[in-house]
Amino acid sequence: MITGVTSLGVLCYVLKHRPPLQPQTWVDRLLPARVRNLLPVMLKYDVGIDIGIDFAPWDSAVYSEFAKREASYRQHPTHLAIKPVARALRELRGAVDFEA
Numbered sequence: 504m505i506t507g508v509t510s511l512g513v514l515c516y517v518l519k520h521r522p523p524l525q526p527q528t529w530v531d532r533l534l535p536a537r538v539r540n541l542l543p544v545m546l547k548y549d550v551g552i553d554i555g556i557d558f559a560p561w562d563s564a565v566y567s568e569f570a571k572r573e574a575s576y577r578q579h580p581t582h583l584a585i586k587p588v589a590r591a592l593r594e595l596r597g598a599v600d601f602e603a
Contacts, residue, residue, distance in 0.1 A: 508546060508603040510572045514565040517595035529563055532588050544571045561597070572602065 518529065533550045547568040553561055569576075576582050589596075 507570055508568045510569045510600060510602050512565075512567040512569070512598070512600045515559075515561040515597040516563045516565075516589070516593045517560055518562045518592055519594045520592070529592065532592065533563075533565065533585060544569050545576055546570055560595075568603075 529552065530550045545567060547566070549566045550563065551566070552563050553559070
């Protein structure tokens with residue numbers, strides 16, 4: 504268990520663009536500085552590009568840590584503003600939320 508963390512979230516994306524967007528372009532679009540401090544319950548938010556170790560179809564992942572299990576961030580204006588950006592760039596999305 505991670506101290507102070509009660510739940511974790513992982514989103515995985517297959518990007519629409521082939522070849523995929525440059526990694527930094529995707530990260531810059533999904534990781535504006537204001538998201539890092541989205542809500543007090545969100546302890547960590549990070550975006551990464553697949554480094555190619557596994558043969559999974561995913562191009563990118565978003566990792567989040569939360570102090571509380573409830574998803575109060577889902578209706579936050581910053582989260583709502585990022586959703587259409589991600590939706591426009593992705594072909595496929597997978598998500599897993601789990602308790603720490």
